[in-house]
Amino acid sequence: MASPSLIPAHFIVFFVVSRLMSIIGNLRPSKNSLPCEIDSLGVHAKLRYDLDAIGLASTDYGNIVHEIPSAVLYPTSIDDIIELIKFSNECPLPFNVAARGHGHSVRGQAMAHDGVVVNMLSLKKHYKNGNGIRVSTSGNYADVGGEQLWIDVLNATLEHGLAPLSWTDYLYLTVGGTLSNAGFSGQTFLYGPQISNVLELDVITGKGDFMTCSKDQNSELFYAVLGGLGLFGIITRARIVLAKAPKRVKWVRMIYSDFSIFTRDQEHLISTKGLEYLEGSLLMDYTPANNWRSSFFSPSNESQIISLLKKHGILYCLDMVKYYDDETANSVDKDVQMLQEGLNFIPGFTFMRDETYFDFLNRVRRGEITLKSKGLWDVPNPWLNLLVPKSRILDFNAGVFVDIIHRQKKTTGPLLVFPLTKIVWDDKMSAVVPDEDIFYSVGLLHSGSFNDWQDLDNQNNEILEFCDRAGIKMKQYLPHYKSKEEWIKHFGPKWNTFQERKAQFDPRMILSPGQNIFNYV
Numbered sequence: 001m002a003s004p005s006l007i008p009a010h011f012i013v014f015f016v017v018s019r020l021m022s023i024i025g026n027l028r029p030s031k032n033s034l035p036c037e038i039d040s041l042g043v044h045a046k047l048r049y050d051l052d053a054i055g056l057a058s059t060d061y062g063n064i065v066h067e068i069p070s071a072v073l074y075p076t077s078i079d080d081i082i083e084l085i086k087f088s089n090e091c092p093l094p095f096n097v098a099a100r101g102h103g104h105s106v107r108g109q110a111m112a113h114d115g116v117v118v119n120m121l122s123l124k125k126h127y128k129n130g131n132g133i134r135v136s137t138s139g140n141y142a143d144v145g146g147e148q149l150w151i152d153v154l155n156a157t158l159e160h161g162l163a164p165l166s167w168t169d170y171l172y173l174t175v176g177g178t179l180s181n182a183g184f185s186g187q188t189f190l191y192g193p194q195i196s197n198v199l200e201l202d203v204i205t206g207k208g209d210f211m212t213c214s215k216d217q218n219s220e221l222f223y224a225v226l227g228g229l230g231l232f233g234i235i236t237r238a239r240i241v242l243a244k245a246p247k248r249v250k251w252v253r254m255i256y257s258d259f260s261i262f263t264r265d266q267e268h269l270i271s272t273k274g275l276e277y278l279e280g281s282l283l284m285d286y287t288p289a290n291n292w293r294s295s296f297f298s299p300s301n302e303s304q305i306i307s308l309l310k311k312h313g314i315l316y317c318l319d320m321v322k323y324y325d326d327e328t329a330n331s332v333d334k335d336v337q338m339l340q341e342g343l344n345f346i347p348g349f350t351f352m353r354d355e356t357y358f359d360f361l362n363r364v365r366r367g368e369i370t371l372k373s374k375g376l377w378d379v380p381n382p383w384l385n386l387l388v389p390k391s392r393i394l395d396f397n398a399g400v401f402v403d404i405i406h407r408q409k410k411t412t413g414p415l416l417v418f419p420l421t422k423i424v425w426d427d428k429m430s431a432v433v434p435d436e437d438i439f440y441s442v443g444l445l446h447s448g449s450f451n452d453w454q455d456l457d458n459q460n461n462e463i464l465e466f467c468d469r470a471g472i473k474m475k476q477y478l479p480h481y482k483s484k485e486e487w488i489k490h491f492g493p494k495w496n497t498f499q500e501r502k503a504q505f506d507p508r509m510i511l512s513p514g515q516n517i518f519n520y521v
Contacts, residue, residue: 041083046074060109088510098112098118140242146236150171176238195227232502245357248323252320252321252336267438270419387420391436396474404462415443422435
């Protein structure tokens with residue numbers, strides 16, 4: 001099979017479209033799979049059964065799972081969603097409902113086989129105040145519709161000189177989508193995940209109840225929904241903490257050949273005051289120094305990196321960022337130097353870029369545009385995201401990065417590894433993390449072709465089996481399992497609470513069937 005980069009873009013686009021049409025062409029949705037009484041609802045006219053709507057709702061960024069819904073709701077108000085869910089509850093055999101944002105799930109989590117998918121982006125066109133984002137400069141928060149994209153939140157808040165504290169690396173995701181998982185990036189060690197930066201929510205529960213919740217009001221629902229995988233309710237509004245936005249950033253990348261030194265320096269930096277962002281990544285000797293996610297190195301730098309890769313096989317990149325504005329512009333270079341004191345990166349292999357705050361946060365968008373221009377965005381993406389305890393990260397490096405990924409030389413996508421701190425996560429929320437003060441986010445962002453993605457997924461399974469054999473008590477982020485036992489192990493001590501919350505807020509098991517949790521229970 002030829003490498004995806006060698007296949008003409010127009011051929012890949014044609015292949016993707018043809019494949020999707022072949023999937024849904026013989027599986028046209030039937031209104032007969034929904035109760036006929038649905039035609040009498042006010043929301044009936046906003047349900048779509050055409051192949052364009054069904055095709056969109058039957059796929060996601062992963063391009064691996066395809067589930068055909070009976071219909072897709074294009075709501076013009078929150079009341080439309082409430083009416084749909086209440087109707088399902090009234091049916092002798094309720095149908096499933098799943099909220100779909102920008103479709104960036106990778107395992108069909110936002111799909112609803114024979115049910116109804118709610119296209120949340122439809123609300124963006126009809127929201128009563130025009131954009132679904134209201135900024136309070138006096139309260140330092142933003143009320144944001146769950147259907148809004150984080151890029152729109154950034155633009156709207158920057159107009160007031162403010163911005164959220166915690167981000168994801170990719171901003172073209174919906175607020176409701178990331179808050180249903182956790183939402184984290186290089187700022188998380190300091191400010192916590194996005195779910196730790198929410199003051200209040202409006203939620204439509206699985207019973208069709210519209211509820212406002214916070215730590216002080218309907219707190220059980222608040223904690224359930226944040227990180228709750230969409231299983232307890234659909235987020236329609238989030239009140240997000242804001243702070244003064246910087247204007248620019250100093251983005252520094254340092255190169256290491258020794259993983260233990262690399263992680264030691266990462267852990268040192270997250271304990272140091274003055275740093276706003278830290279991430280890490282891997283470079284392999286069989287892949288380019290630059291990838292779609294980050295074209296950081298200049299051509300001359302890239303040749304240096306390639307020479308170093310030939311010597312070591314694997315290199316580790318430590319990215320740290322210092323924010324600044326007009327008031328701190330004169331001191332920022334000195335601040336960066338102080339942060340670098342005592343670090344043990346390879347001498348001469350430190351690189352710096354100066355960017356606007358907006359461009360830095362939106363950096364992955366550039367890679368997306370490049371991939372789309374080559375027809376390489378809408379391909380299978382069998383990603384694997386793990387949270388690995390600090391105490392076992394060296395074992396993980398030896399067993400996974402070195403002995404599986406580098407030895408097999410299959411992976412061509414970005415490989416991320418950076419530390420997070422448990423103290424900034426709220427254990428009352430549904431999200432689960434390893435039981436150590438420091439744990440590592442590991443992102444294996446594979447991209448394949450429609451003929452070979454299974455090889456990458458087999459490698460994922462090999463990695464998971466290694467962790468199990470080695471006793472590495474990691475957690476999957478954006479988890480996908482196939483049995484009740486696996487889900488119980490994933491949630492651990494939170495499983496009973498998770499079940500109780502499901503019974504309280506969605507007793508008929510209507511929401512988010514694509515997570516495949518209560519389908520098996």
